[in-house]
Structures are given as structure tokens and as C-alpha cells.
Amino acid sequence: MMLGRTAxxxxxxxxxxxxxxxxxxxxxxxxxxxxxxxxxxxxTPQSTPATTQSRxxxxxxxxxxxxxxxxxxxxxxxxxxxxxxxxxGSLGRGRLAHHAxxxxxxxxxxxxxxxxxxxGTYGEVVQRVLDFVLSNCSETGLIxxxxxxxxxxxxxxxxxxxxxxxGMNRSDERVRDALARAVxxxxxxxxxxxxxxxNPVPYDADISVTICEVMALRSAxxxxxxxxxxxxxxxxxYVRACQNSDGGFRYMKEAGGSLWPRTAxxxxxxxxxxxYEDDSAERGLDYLMKFAFPHxxxxxGAFAQSHYYYGHYYAAQAMYLAGGDRxxxxxxxxxxxxxxxxxxxGSWADAQSGDAYAxxxxxxxxxxxxRYLPIFQK
Numbered sequence: 001m002m003l004g005r006t007a008x009x010x011x012x013x014x015x016x017x018x019x020x021x022x023x024x025x026x027x028x029x030x031x032x033x034x035x036x037x038x039x040x041x042x043x044t045p046q047s048t049p050a051t052t053q054s055r056x057x058x059x060x061x062x063x064x065x066x067x068x069x070x071x072x073x074x075x076x077x078x079x080x081x082x083x084x085x086x087x088x089g090s091l092g093r094g095r096l097a098h099h100a101x102x103x104x105x106x107x108x109x110x111x112x113x114x115x116x117x118x119x120g121t122y123g124e125v126v127q128r129v130l131d132f133v134l135s136n137c138s139e140t141g142l143i144x145x146x147x148x149x150x151x152x153x154x155x156x157x158x159x160x161x162x163x164x165x166x167g168m169n170r171s172d173e174r175v176r177d178a179l180a181r182a183v184x185x186x187x188x189x190x191x192x193x194x195x196x197x198x199n200p201v202p203y204d205a206d207i208s209v210t211i212c213e214v215m216a217l218r219s220a221x222x223x224x225x226x227x228x229x230x231x232x233x234x235x236x237x238y239v240r241a242c243q244n245s246d247g248g249f250r251y252m253k254e255a256g257g258s259l260w261p262r263t264a265x266x267x268x269x270x271x272x273x274x275x276y277e278d279d280s281a282e283r284g285l286d287y288l289m290k291f292a293f294p295h296x297x298x299x300x301g302a303f304a305q306s307h308y309y310y311g312h313y314y315a316a317q318a319m320y321l322a323g324g325d326r327x328x329x330x331x332x333x334x335x336x337x338x339x340x341x342x343x344x345x346g347s348w349a350d351a352q353s354g355d356a357y358a359x360x361x362x363x364x365x366x367x368x369x370x371r372y373l374p375i376f377q378k
Contacts, residue, residue, distance in 0.1 A: 101154025156212025163219025194238030261311030
């Protein structure tokens with residue numbers, strides 16, 4: 001899951017929790033909170049033709065966004081994920097079988113279909129993942145279920161999951177309490193450059209962990225929690241400082257080359273920080289579009305095997321939020337690309353982070369046109 005250098009050894013001492021609740025509403029554009037009504041089962045929105053000006057926008061589907069082939073691939077993928085749920089509620093097999101972050105991503109994939117804890121086709125699966133994640137929330141706020149040396153990746157994904165749950169149903173105080181502590185940990189762990197790194201201490205930063213935390217904070221804010229504005233302002237400054245002259249983004253603030261997965265993360269970070277009309281985002285999107293054809297993510301006709309699904313996860317979100325011609329061109333291409341990679345058992349494969357991770361990422365991308373998740377709203 002990690003983009004860039006090898007993770008440093010885990011830091012034994014975690015920051016002491018600080019009581020949550022003091023702060024002001026964050027993000028550059030403080031749009032009103034929207035809590036969509038989630039159906040108890042699959043209800044596919046009807047794709048309708050849109051004008052050139054509006055096509056691909058957040059609430060203006062392009063023609064044939066959702067096809068029968070896509071729906072069948074999603075069904076098979078979700079059924080695969082259901083089969084790899086463990087007794088403790090986690091999702092996956094092998095060395096990452098009990099990973100809070102990967103399990104959270106899998107649950108988000110089920111939520112993108114329309115299922116929530118206790119409701120919908122996969123409501124029981126989501127509920128069991130929620131119970132698993134909550135059982136791995138520490139008093140410090142850190143959400144971690146294994147001994148991995150880079151827990152802030154998983155923490156960011158798990159916090160995002162809790163934010164989406166709380167945004168859809170605010171009646172579970174366990175979720176709100178865990179989410180509040182998780183958010184405060186993220187705020188506490190921001191380093192003086194404005195970013196985040198593998199471990200929950202404010203020592204270092206990279207753009208790949210930073211987008212995980214920014215997205216988690218945005219979800220929490222959408223769900224009604226408060227995040228200090230200065231935290232987001234500092235994150236925006238950090239992300240901008242990681243951009244190269246070609247529009248792409250490097251891994252860290254120091255010198256480095258541009259790559260499309262980290263550029264997707266950089267653009268998504270700006271969007272989720274509320275920065276939509278921005279030259280940095282536009283130049284980043286232009287850089288990404290260089291890798292749109294003939295296959296999205298291909299570099300000189302070849303695909304990078306590492307960070308493939310991570311890159312598409314953020315690139316699809318960046319194009320969706322950008323809308324217009326960028327989305328109308330990127331979506332059919334990435335849809336065809338991902339459908340071509342689905343395996344016979346319904347999964348997608350990733351040797352580095354496991355098939356549950358790859359399947360969850362692919363399913364989240366492929367279900368973006370369903371527009372169920374609050375995080376995908378501006």
C-alpha cells in the first residue's frame with residue numbers, strides 16, 4: 001500500500017490523547033453537511049445523457065455510466081469479499097487477514113453498493129467489519145489491528161470508514177467516540193511541514209500518507225465533527241510544496257520525480273481539502289490525463305505493478321470531482337481496464353497487499369457512479 005520509501009520501524013511511544021471538541025469547522029469551502037438516505041438494497045441510479053457543459057459532473061451522469069456488465073462484475077466482486085470475511089469480522093487472507101485498514105476499505109466497497117450496518121444485501125457483513133474496527137480502537141485514538149510498521153495508512157482508511165458510517169447514521173455513540181479520538185490523533189500527528197507519515201508521531205511526512213489523513217478528516221467533517229482549520233491549511237501548503245514543474249507530484253517535499261499514482265493522491269488531497277478552483281489541481285489533472293490512453297495508468301504502454309490499485313483509487317476520485325470531459329474520458333477507460341483484470345473467482349489480485357485490498361479498491365472505483373458515499377460529494 002505504501003508509495004515510496006521503505007517504512008521505518010514502528011515507534012513504540014504514541015502521542016497522548018488530547019480531549020476532542022475544541023476547533024472550528026475546517027476546509028476551504030465550508031459546504032453544508034449532506035447526509036444521503038441509503039437504500040436497504042441495490043438501487044441503480046439511471047444514467048442519463050448530459051450536456052457538454054454538465055456531463056461527468058458530480059450529479060450529472062454521463063450516458064451509460066452503469067452497464068449490465070459492470071453490475072455483474074460488481075456482484076461477483078462483492079460476493080468474493082463476503083467469502084473472505086474472517087470469524088473476527090475482518091476481511092482478507094494471509095498475512096494481512098486481520099488488518100483494520102484493509103477491512104475498512106472492504107466495508108466501504110459494500111457501502112458503495114448501498115449496504116450499511118444491519119441494512120441491505122451485505123448489511124451483516126458491514127456490521128461485522130464495524131465491530132472488528134471498533135474492537136481495535138485504542139484509547140490513544142489509533143486504529144490498528146496488527147504489528148505493521150506503518151499504522152497511519154490503516155488508521156486513515158479506518159477513520160474514513162467510521163466517518164462514512166457516522167455520516168449516514170449518527171445514532172451509534174461508539175462510532176462517534178472512536179471517530180473523535182481517531183480524528184484528534186490525526187490532528188496531533190501532523191508534522192511541522194503540514195503532512196503525515198507512517199507512524200503516529202509528527203516527525204516526517206509524505207504525500208501518500210497525507211492524502212489518507214486528509215480524506216479521513218474530510219469524511220469526519222462531513223459527518224458533523226469539527227477539525228481545526230489550521231490543520232487543513234497546513235496540509236494544503238504541504239501538498240502544494242510537493243508539486244513539480246511538470247504538474248506531477250513527488251513523494252516528499254524534498255526533490256523527487258513525478259509519478260501518476262502520487263499525482264492522483266496529490267490532486268485528491270487538494271479536492272478533499274476543499275480546494276477545487278486551483279492551478280495546482282488543474283496542472284495535476286493535466287499531468288494525469290497524459291496517462292489516460294490507451295489504458296489509464298499505463299506508462300509507455302506498460303503498467304507499474306506496485307501501487308496500481310492505490311493510484312486508480314485516487315485518480316478516479318480526482319477525475320470524478322473534476323467532472324466534465326476529464327471524467328467522461330477517464331471513466332469508460334478505467335472501467336474497461338478494471339473489468340479486464342477481474343479474476344474468475346470475482347476478485348482482483350495484488351501480490352503486495354493481497355486480493356482483498358485490490359478487490360476493495362477496484363470495487364470502490366467501479367461503484368463511484370452509484371453516488372451513495374458522502375465522501376464523494378463536494
